[in-house]
Amino acid sequence: MAQKITTDEKILNAFSKLLEENGYTETTTKKIAQAAGVNESTLFRHFKDKEQLVKELVQKYMSDIDTVNAGFIPSGDIVTDLMRVADLYNHFVEAHKALFLIGMRDSFQFPKLKEMIIQLPMKLKKILVFWMTEMKHSGEINGLVNIEITATNYITLILGHALIQNIYTDTGLDISQVDFVQKNVRDFAEHLK
């Protein structure tokens, strides 16, 4: 059964794509309408205003974050687990590129958006802190490790990489996810023991 794509979806998809390519300001309602194959005014019947489109996208994003977090079930081995986390978040960033990039690019226009975008690392940090603390107790992680700092550190590592990947695409600078995880994430993990 072929799913029918609703007008709402058509518009949001077009918006998301243009957003990723051109940023918020350059993504005009005219262009969105054209890309979605609807009349420009139709857009406003479906979404209060341009900002609403962002909010809608954010909502999807937020519920996806929870799905990702829920999908992370620790194995108990730090190296394995940290690498898995890196993988999960890399996929997440890739899948939500559009919003992720505008989180960086246009967040000044959306103080609320920034708050929301930031929840990704925030939630990730919470999970990592919770889980590292457990591991510290069970002796898997060295007692001298500062959990707060280490968690933030780790997030910087994987998000930083995800960012660079997206910014410097096709420049000979982008490094494969595999290589990066193998070297840096593994190193990072090993040293927590």
Add this chain to the structure above:
Amino acid sequence: MAQKITTDEKILNAFSKLLEENGYTETTTKKIAQAAGVNESTLFRHFKDKEQLVKELVQKYMSDIDTVNAGFIPSGDIVTDLMRVADLYNHFVEAHKALFLIGMRDSFQFPKLKEMIIQLPMKLKKILVFWMTEMKHSGEINGLVNIEITATNYITLILGHALIQNIYTDTGLDISQVDFVQKNVRDFAEHLK
């Protein structure tokens, strides 16, 4: 004796600041003029275009890159040197925040700008590769290390961090330069031995 700030500088400073805060498109010539305390048309007497303002900023940026690179004189100790590189580039990114951010945010509007912005990591990579190769020969770096990958990896590390710092300022997520370097850069370096 207080230096007199020229109109050129007033405008460029205002532009740079607004650019950092608002991105290219939202930085209107009207706002720039207001922030610089000059008439809007004065702006066009001093700079052909709005785009010219970007070019001017890029020029500064480019000459600064060379200064930074010239300022890096290897000591021979990998850990010391890599940490020094991290420091130098962190300062560079901080000092050129505005341009660096638009390199990410508005690069689609400035294909040429992207090319230029990219030169920072490119040049850095060249230097690192050259220097690491030497160190490999002298035995300071392990013979099994893949220099190309390692260099790219390292750049990802320090630029990724610099970026995250600037994006997630004041969010409780930003981690001090010191902590990040101490942990990640040091680890990274140690493992090359």
Add this chain to the structure above:
Amino acid sequence: MAQKITTDEKILNAFSKLLEENGYTETTTKKIAQAAGVNESTLFRHFKDKEQLVKELVQKYMSDIDTVNAGFIPSGDIVTDLMRVADLYNHFVEAHKALFLIGMRDSFQFPKLKEMIIQLPMKLKKILVFWMTEMKHSGEINGLVNIEITATNYITLILGHALIQNIYTDTGLDISQVDFVQKNVRDFAEHLK
């Protein structure tokens, strides 16, 4: 039943009128919109460009030229026919005053426009040459007459008059169409016999 005047027409009429009075550059989009009684931006919804307005006018003009030429059916008597040509073209110039004047005034801004405007005399010349040649063969026109020169000459006569009429309106210099044709055109024709 009064025809409804479309917005397109309202705008074109306003444009045409202002063009005739003020020339191209002085006919601002703001003035056009005001004169047409629409919002300035509406103008751009209806016509891509300010230039598009000219093109639209030219199109009308071009199709009218053909109508005029089609409307000229030679009687065989030179005097009658030349006087009829003078009449037809005088009306044509009068009806397309706006465009005709900008053809002279602003042609440097519209190299393409000039090409088009020029077609009026060009087509006229073609017709005259063809028709005079026939008359020469049938003996109506003196065998010694140089057709090429005579045709151009004649066009200069009637267009020159039409122009002067339009430029020096209400100056005591303008001469009635009737008087001019009676004297000059008639003379001209008589001498071809």
Add this chain to the structure above:
Amino acid sequence: MAQKITTDEKILNAFSKLLEENGYTETTTKKIAQAAGVNESTLFRHFKDKEQLVKELVQKYMSDIDTVNAGFIPSGDIVTDLMRVADLYNHFVEAHKALFLIGMRDSFQFPKLKEMIIQLPMKLKKILVFWMTEMKHSGEINGLVNIEITATNYITLILGHALIQNIYTDTGLDISQVDFVQKNVRDFAEHLK
């Protein structure tokens, strides 16, 4: 002795040239200054405003008209004299092209200019009327000729030709002065006898 070209002249020459090529509105003070090789503000020290430049040009034009008229000394033979008038005015129009064209193009911007420009045909008419009247009395011109109409008619002829020449330059439509005068002016004259 090489004449020194004063700044006034440099400016007026540049203005005149640009005026001819581009019309009044498109001839910006910036362009004038550039073409004259002076600073834009110098222009305003020499001439109150842009309009003053036109006035200055007009003054020259006016005094030249008188010179031309003074230069016309009737021989008594109508054909010879009318052809000489045609010649004189053709040269005059050629020499004052710039102003003559703006008289047609931009006269709406200069009601006063129009008044002045119109003086050329007015003065010409006066002279012609005076002289034709004399000729009528002396029997050189047919008693039935309406002098007023004939004079206007004649002016239309030679100015119309001058106009067409300037408008349709290089179009294959322009006819040599000689051919035109030989045919039309001569014809015209002959018929007054």
Add this chain to the structure above:
DNA sequence: TATGAATGAGTATTCATTCAT
């Protein structure tokens, strides 16, 4: 439910002109 027409506020840029040196 969707669309085409209309619009007010804004955008980069240019122009003629003035001011201080």
Add this chain to the structure above:
DNA sequence: GATGAATGAATACTCATTCAT
């Protein structure tokens, strides 16, 4: 006597949004 710097008003054109059908 000339210039470089500054400016207010205008210009063509775009954008997000509303209204009537």
